[in-house]
Amino acid sequence: MLQAMFKAEVGDDVFGEDPTVNKLEAMSAEMFGMEAGLFCPSGTMTNQIAIKCHTQPGNEVICDHLSHVYIFEGGGISFNSGCSVKPIAGDRGRITAQQVLEAINPDDVHKPETKLVSLENTANRGGGSCYNFSDIEKIKEVCLQHKLCLHLDGARLFNAIVAKGEKPTQYGETFDSISICLSKGLGIPVGSVLLGKKDFIKKATRVRKVLGGGWRQAGYLAAAGIFALENNIQRLADDHRHACMLADALSSKDFTGTIFPVETNILIFEVKGRLTPVTFANKMNEYGIRVMAISNTQVRMVLHLDVSEEMVQKTIKVIEEL
Ligand SMILES: Cc1ncc(COP(=O)(O)O)c(C=O)c1O
Helix, strand or coil, X not given: CHHHHHCCCCCCHHHXXXXXXXXXXXXXXXXXXXXXXXXXXXHHHHHHHHHXXXXXXXXXXXXXXXXXXXXXXXXXXXXXXXXXEEEECCECCECCHHHHXXXXXXXXXXXXXXXXXXXXXXXXCCCCECCCHHHHHHHHHHHHHCCCEEEEEECCHHHHHHHHCCCHHHHHHHCCEEEEECCHHHCCCCCEXXXXXXXXXXXXXXXXXXXXXXXXXXXXXXXXXXXXXXXXXXXXXXXXXXXXXXXXXXXXXXXEEEECCCCCCEEEEEECCCCXXXXXXXXXXXXXXXXXXXXXXXXXXXXXXXXXXXXXXXXXXXXXXX
């Protein structure tokens, strides 16, 4: 990846003149069967730009109550778009068509106008849970019937695609906009791509500029993105296998409570009794293993391409001896 970055041909992306950025955007759009793409510095930015482009101030966005767009983007939906949120308690980050239907506001001046549904796949706080595609199709149906836009926070969409044996084009055909992160599991240092129709991406490019995301020789990063799309997707299955191995090791320990079903590269589990999430995380840290206490009861571990099989084996050993 670094070699690809060193060799990148670059230009000024603010003027649309960086050939490597242009190639990455066209390549990602084609992969999903969508019209256009926009390379941005972060997944937070691609999500926030999408929400801004789909809504007007005073509108309302429907999403799961644990969605990244709602709880981890600094209140960006209100800050950037002036919208309210109707959070839904889903099943490990996944909401249903019926829940969406019930969350749509009536045509009543007292209520904000419901405009957008935002889904997350895989769901971070759901422990990397994946939607069944048929459930997404049902939500799309509701969106079409009620003239709502449908956005996908696909920060880890390739994990879902690999785990479920799906095709990117299924997503491209269904969503009005998709944010995919090339960082995270795919391993590039910085960068996410927003996908949508040509007009939408034109509008998104203006919003990116306003947010200070118009960047210059971004081709060095885009080259890493192209490398990731060409080389790092299928290997995500290794991360999923590693997450299962860790879950197995944890399941026999007396300090482990409920372990969320492992579907992809995220492992969320309860720590109880003689350890707390913080003492567990501190202990692992002593061995150079970084895990996160995400609540008073839960720890989150994430697998990615820099965590080798050997490191996973070492982690299992440490867990066994705890
Ligand atoms: C589901 C989800 N969406 C969006 C993001 C935001 O990505 P970034 O850190 O690139 O802003 C994250 C980051 O962890 C995430 O987990």
